[in-house]
Amino acid sequence: xxxxxTHEKGDVFxxxxxxKREVIIKSKLERLYGEAIRDTVEELTREIxxxxxxxxxxxxxxxxxxxxxxxxxxxxxxxx
Amino acid sequence: MKLRRTRLYIPxxxxxxxxxxxxxxxxVVILDLEDSVPITQKFDARILVKYSLxxxxxxxxxxxxxxxxxxxxxxxxDIEEILPYCDxxxxxxxxxxxxxxxxxxxxxxxxxxxxxEPRKLVPIIETVRGLKNARxxxxxxxxxxxxxxxxxxxxxxxxxxxxxxxxDYVRAEIVLAAKAEKKQALDTVFSDVRNMDTLYQYAQRxxxxxxxxxxxxxxxxxxxxxxxxxxxxDEIEEARKIIKAAKEAEREGKAVISLNGxxxxxxxxxxxxxxxxxxxVD
Numbered sequence: 001x002x003x004x005x006t007h008e009k010g011d012v013f014x015x016x017x018x019x020k021r022e023v024i025i026k027s028k029l030e031r032l033y034g035e036a037i038r039d040t041v042e043e044l045t046r047e048i049x050x051x052x053x054x055x056x057x058x059x060x061x062x063x064x065x066x067x068x069x070x071x072x073x074x075x076x077x078x079x080x
Numbered sequence: 081m082k083l084r085r086t087r088l089y090i091p092x093x094x095x096x097x098x099x100x101x102x103x104x105x106x107x108v109v110i111l112d113l114e115d116s117v118p119i120t121q122k123f124d125a126r127i128l129v130k131y132s133l134x135x136x137x138x139x140x141x142x143x144x145x146x147x148x149x150x151x152x153x154x155x156x157x158d159i160e161e162i163l164p165y166c167d168x169x170x171x172x173x174x175x176x177x178x179x180x181x182x183x184x185x186x187x188x189x190x191x192x193x194x195x196x197e198p199r200k201l202v203p204i205i206e207t208v209r210g211l212k213n214a215r216x217x218x219x220x221x222x223x224x225x226x227x228x229x230x231x232x233x234x235x236x237x238x239x240x241x242x243x244x245x246x247x248d249y250v251r252a253e254i255v256l257a258a259k260a261e262k263k264q265a266l267d268t269v270f271s272d273v274r275n276m277d278t279l280y281q282y283a284q285r286x287x288x289x290x291x292x293x294x295x296x297x298x299x300x301x302x303x304x305x306x307x308x309x310x311x312x313x314d315e316i317e318e319a320r321k322i323i324k325a326a327k328e329a330e331r332e333g334k335a336v337i338s339l340n341g342x343x344x345x346x347x348x349x350x351x352x353x354x355x356x357x358x359x360x361v362d
Contacts, residue, residue, distance in 0.1 A: 005124060063128070067127075069131075
């Protein structure tokens with residue numbers, strides 16, 4: 001499993017683990033932004049066959065994209 | 081010359097702080113990938129900083145990134161990821177001109193690959209060896225300013241920072257090294273965020289020492305430092321008189337400028353211009 005981001009305010013925590021493709025989104029603002037978050041997650045992770053968990057703490061779209069990119073690159077084996 | 085009175089340090093892996101960094105009017109925002117980012121977060125921070133540089137409005141603040149030092153395994157990837165989107169690379173623990181050349185080579189490579197203009201470089205002198213070589217380091221064409229770091233330097237000397245007697249010499253050396261090459265000199269961070277009176281005195285002292293700015297870690301410090309770097313009313317008045325006398329001398333075709341019976345040399349006129357320019361900034 002790989003992780004990116006934090007649970008701090010304005011951030012989002014993303015984890016990707018091996019398994020059947022599944023996208024789980026947890027956000028306190030799910031009713032307002034759930035769809036937008038899901039759209040971005042789907043757009044960026046479309047080709048990844050894995051379990052993706054996104055725990056949002058009020059992140060802006062650019063933050064979500066940055067954390068997803070970090071998680072995806074780690075999942076693909078990139079190191080620090 | 082670009083104003084760099086305040087450099088606001090922002091931890092590079094904190095989206096909330098990064099998002100708001102441009103709101104406070106600092107001359108420079110430094111997104112930090114070095115000391116404020118734990119090793120476990122270096123990867124995430126680098127990517128977050130890249131995205132922030134492309135998405136956050138930093139206002140009038142110049143966009144710097146403090147990357148990891150060239151003695152670490154991270155600095156090349158830092159440059160590769162963020163160079164196209166920032167204005168200045170802030171390179172810590174620079175010890176020699178060779179260090180600057182090494183960074184310069186990597187920067188040139190990325191600039192060529194991306195077809196972008198050369199970015200600037202500000203080395204941070206924070207070791208005794210770096211201080212010894214500061215004059216040479218300042219000669220590099222990519223270097224626009226010299227900064228220095230108190231904690232690491234006093235640690236390198238093995239003395240407690242608060243009791244260190246050598247720091248005025250260090251400051252003088254940084255200023256001389258930078259100014260001899262017509263570069264800016266930037267004083268180290270003032271880290272007591274509660275004490276604004278002491279901050280004002282610290283910043284004013286930095287100004288009279290010859291520095292062009294100091295580092296800050298809290299937005300509340302910015303206005304105080306800008307005020308400290310603003311010339312006093314007496315200085316402004318004196319500068320106005322000098323410029324007026326210079327203009328009169330020019331109009332009358334006189335080779336020598338005089339004010340109240342005193343001869344005014346060209347460097348004095350130049351200083352007066354700088355003072356008026358600094359006074360009119362805000």
